[in-house]
Amino acid sequence: MLSAAALQAGPALCQGLLARLAAGQAASTAAAATACAARGAPAWRTYAAAAAGESRxxxxxxxxxxxxxxxxxxxxxxxxxxxxxxxxxxxxxxxxxxxxxxxxxxxxxxxxxxxxxxxxxxxxxxxxxxxxxxxxxxxxxxxxxxxxxxxxxxxxxxxxxxxxxxxxxxxxxx
The missing domain is CATH 3.40.30.10 (Glutaredoxin)
Known part of the structure; x- marks a missing residue:
């Protein structure tokens, strides 16, 4: 479970969680999605915007x-x-x-x-x-x-x- 302090971190936390998730270092997407949703942050947009390269x-x-x-x-x-x-x-x-x-x-x-x-x-x-x-x-x-x-x-x-x-x-x- 994420701490209240972690949830206060907002979009930066979401971007970091999703970056770790993409690198295979986070255990589940659910934790990232829950944390980001709790802050109302569109984490998938933040991360997707940072993703490089053309879509396959x-x-x-x-x-x-x-x-x-x-x-x-x-x-x-x-x-x-x-x-x-x-x-x-x-x-x-x-x-x-x-x-x-x-x-x-x-x-x-x-x-x-x-x-x-x-x-x-x-x-x-x-x-x-x-x-x-x-x-x-x-x-x-x-x-x-x-x-x-x-x-x-x-x-x-x-x-x-x-x-x-x-x-x-x-x-x-x-």
């Missing part, structure tokens, strides 16, 4: 596009990660910069984002049995090989490393 996360717009993405994974045999998310979800917003960082760290993997509230993606959401967000689904080629629900950065990193997402260089890997 592809936001899927409709069911047909999702199917095309999975077919491309099948053709290439690449690892794919799908982040089922929602704009209103605090933990989703907190883990987003980490997901973004991992997309740059694992250049041969494909990172997708699916907004569960997008009416054009309802078949995809239903087919995947999404009942909570964030949910991360992992593909190897066209086969869904693993999935979990929750802003678990440790599990996200270790699963990518285990599936061989092509990362792990100087920034650390799994």
């Amino acid at each position: 996360v592809h936001e899927v717009d409709n069911d047909a596009e999702f199917e095309r993405e999975i077919k491309q994974l099948a053709a290439s045999g690449a690892v794919g990660v799908v982040d089922f998310t929602a704009k209103w979800c605090g933990p989703c917003k907190a883990v987003a910069p980490v997901y973004e960082q991992l997309s740059r760290q694992y250049p041969t993997a494909r990172f997708l984002k699916v907004d569960i509230d997008n009416e054009q993606l309802q078949r995809t959401v239903m087919d995947h049995g999404i009942t909570g967000v964030p949910t991360f689904a992992f593909y190897k080629g066209s086969q869904r090989v693993e999935a979990f629900t929750g802003a678990r950065v440790d599990l996200l990193k270790s699963t990518l490393g285990r599936l061989g997402g092509g990362g792990g260089g100087a920034s650390g890997g799994s």
Whole structure:
């Protein structure tokens, strides 16, 4: 539990917590999100603004596009990660910069984002049995090989490393 003094630190605390989270040094996104929400600080915006590099996360717009993405994974045999998310979800917003960082760290993997509230993606959401967000689904080629629900950065990193997402260089890997 964070102390009252820590909560008084405001946005600086949020930025620091999320930076540690991205570096794999914080235990959970929930702690960072709770601390930042308690101060009313938009931590994900603060951290996302500081994130360098171009986005490699592809936001899927409709069911047909999702199917095309999975077919491309099948053709290439690449690892794919799908982040089922929602704009209103605090933990989703907190883990987003980490997901973004991992997309740059694992250049041969494909990172997708699916907004569960997008009416054009309802078949995809239903087919995947999404009942909570964030949910991360992992593909190897066209086969869904693993999935979990929750802003678990440790599990996200270790699963990518285990599936061989092509990362792990100087920034650390799994």
